[in-house]
Amino acid sequence: MATTDKASPRERLLDAAAELFYRDGVSIGVEALCRTAGVSKRSMYQLFDSKDEVLAASLERRLPSYEARLTSGPDGAGTPRERILRVFAQLEQVSGEPDYRGCPYLSALVELKNPEHPAHAVARGGKEWLKGVFRAQAELGGARDPELLARQLMLVFDGASARAGARVETLDDGLATVTATALLDAAGLE
Amino acid sequence: MATTDKASPRERLLDAAAELFYRDGVSIGVEALCRTAGVSKRSMYQLFDSKDEVLAASLERRLPSYEARLTSGPDGAGTPRERILRVFAQLEQVSGEPDYRGCPYLSALVELKNPEHPAHAVARGGKEWLKGVFRAQAELGGARDPELLARQLMLVFDGASARAGARVETLDDGLATVTATALLDAAGLE
DNA sequence: CCCTCGATACACCGATCGGTTTCCCCCGGT
DNA sequence: ACCGGGGGAAACCGATCGGTGTATCGAGGG
Numbered sequence: 001m002a003t004t005d006k007a008s009p010r011e012r013l014l015d016a017a018a019e020l021f022y023r024d025g026v027s028i029g030v031e032a033l034c035r036t037a038g039v040s041k042r043s044m045y046q047l048f049d050s051k052d053e054v055l056a057a058s059l060e061r062r063l064p065s066y067e068a069r070l071t072s073g074p075d076g077a078g079t080p081r082e083r084i085l086r087v088f089a090q091l092e093q094v095s096g097e098p099d100y101r102g103c104p105y106l107s108a109l110v111e112l113k114n115p116e117h118p119a120h121a122v123a124r125g126g127k128e129w130l131k132g133v134f135r136a137q138a139e140l141g142g143a144r145d146p147e148l149l150a151r152q153l154m155l156v157f158d159g160a161s162a163r164a165g166a167r168v169e170t171l172d173d174g175l176a177t178v179t180a181t182a183l184l185d186a187a188g189l190e
Numbered sequence: 191m192a193t194t195d196k197a198s199p200r201e202r203l204l205d206a207a208a209e210l211f212y213r214d215g216v217s218i219g220v221e222a223l224c225r226t227a228g229v230s231k232r233s234m235y236q237l238f239d240s241k242d243e244v245l246a247a248s249l250e251r252r253l254p255s256y257e258a259r260l261t262s263g264p265d266g267a268g269t270p271r272e273r274i275l276r277v278f279a280q281l282e283q284v285s286g287e288p289d290y291r292g293c294p295y296l297s298a299l300v301e302l303k304n305p306e307h308p309a310h311a312v313a314r315g316g317k318e319w320l321k322g323v324f325r326a327q328a329e330l331g332g333a334r335d336p337e338l339l340a341r342q343l344m345l346v347f348d349g350a351s352a353r354a355g356a357r358v359e360t361l362d363d364g365l366a367t368v369t370a371t372a373l374l375d376a377a378g379l380e
Numbered sequence: 381c382c383c384t385c386g387a388t389a390c391a392c393c394g395a396t397c398g399g400t401t402t403c404c405c406c407c408g409g410t
Numbered sequence: 411a412c413c414g415g416g417g418g419a420a421a422c423c424g425a426t427c428g429g430t431g432t433a434t435c436g437a438g439g440g
Contacts, residue, residue, distance in 0.1 A: 009417090023303070024303065025301060025303055026217075027216075027217065027397095029396065029397065029398080030397080030398055030399075031396075031397085031398090039417095039418090040417065040418045040419065040420090041398095041399080041400090041418095041419095041420095042400085042401085042417070042418070042419085043416090043417060043418075045398095045399070045400080046416095046417090050398080050399085051398065051399090101303060102300065106300075106352060106356075107300055109352075109356035109358065110292065110296075110297055110300045110301065110352060110355070110356060111215060111300065111301055113213070113214065113215055113291060115357060124358055127353075127358050128358075148365075148368070151359065151365055152365070152368075152369045152372070154349065154353065154359070155345070155346050155349035155350050155353065155359075155365070155366070155369055156345050156346065156349055157349070158348075158349040158352055158353055159344070159345035159346055159347065159348040159349025159350070159352070160345050160349070162296060162299075162300060162348055162349070162352055163317075163344065163345065163348055165300070166296075166299035166300060167305060168299065168314055168317050168318075169341065169344070169345075175338075175341055175342070175345070176345070178338070178342075179342045179345055179373065182342070182372065182373055182376035182377075183369065183372055183373075185376065186372035186375065186376060187372075199386090199387075217427095219426065219427065219428080220427080220428055220429075221426075221427085221428090229387085229388090230387065230388050230389065230390090231389095231390095231428095231429080231430090232387075232388070232389085232390095232430085232431090232432095233386080233387055233388075235428095235429065235430075236386090236387090240428080240429085241428065241429090
């Protein structure tokens with residue numbers, strides 16, 4: 001197993017949590033979590049206060065790689081339009097993988113109806129970050145209303161990831177990029 | 191209680207299930223469900239084969255009113271553009287209610303990761319119906335690519351409902367209608 | 381009047397939930 | 411060689427999970 005080899009118990013727990021939480025939803029049991037992480041329940045509970053904290057920490061840990069993947073490409077290069085469209089192209093690409101289940105942060109927000117849940121704030125942060133990226137590029141590109149454009153792009157991004165993850169839509173024909181492009185054009189982005 | 195008065199056990203169960211499932215997610219227990227429905231577990235299990243079937247049936251039961259609400263307005267009237275935008279206006283309106291938690295069918299699709307779940311098919315049906323409405327109006331309105339436009343509108347609809355339900359976005363300034371309008375224009379709808 | 385049938389209450393099933401505690405082993409320090 | 415402590419295995423906690431078995435009740439129809 002990839003997550004069972006040599007790594008600190010903390011890392012093994014966080015990796016296993018990210019995977020199981022993503023695949024099976026919030027209903028992972030502590031038992032199953034610790035079993036696949038190769039860590040005893042006792043150790044888990046002295047590393048974290050509760051299962052909820054483990055979930056929050058696991059979402060937080062994935063943030064950097066999540067952000068890196070979405071904004072990947074020839075480093076720092078490209079026009080604002082290209083940078084924005086690259087996010088949607090990445091989404092289209094990853095959504096084709098057979099075990100794709102949608103954006104983990106959106107799933108968390110939908111599943112954790114209680115906004116007080118520690119993981120809820122982390123997920124909100126992830127979403128806020130992406131919106132910030134869109135907004136910054138919208139400003140750079142001279143969009144008429146950068147904030148509005150960023151919010152519109154988030155609708156498309158979350159709608160696309162949710163629908164693709166639920167297998168009621170397919171993105172591999174460029175649906176997301178073509179939709180985003182229409183909005184960029186309408187917003188007057190260069 | 192609204193759902194506890196006089197109605198068949200079946201109806202009381204279905205109503206309670208719709209409410210609890212929507213408010214608390216898939217994790218409602220059979221015990222709590224039956225308690226709030228005022229129906230004994232024994233009765234529930236001779237009306238339905240399993241809890242999953244109750245959930246599927248409750249989603250199915252709500253379909254007609256769900257469809258009616260989204261397409262409401264001066265009956266049969268309006269241009270295709272107006273008919274489409276009315277759906278988004280309705281979404282914006284209902285999303286303002288304090289206990290709005292997003293489209294129940296999208297939530298079901300996200301929470302029930304297993305596509306074999308009986309409720310999964312029902313939820314897919316609800317989504318397919320709305321897409322069909324969009325497509326039909328897109329054709330009537332002479333859109334360049336009705337199928338594409340319908341899929342784009344679904345992205346916006348689901349993104350908007352998910353984000354509003356998760357309280358990371360607010361629709362009351364017309365975000366959904368303005369975004370849909372941009373896509374209608376880009377698609378060449380009359 | 382009685383009898384059946386639908387519905388109820390409630391105990392019960394094994395499994396699992398999140399979380400705690402106990403016991404023991406092993407490893408490092410001296 | 412000895413001792414201390416951290417971590418793992420597993421028992422244990424009360425609660426709840428989805429689901430069933432049983433006995434009772436009450437209303438309606440012959």
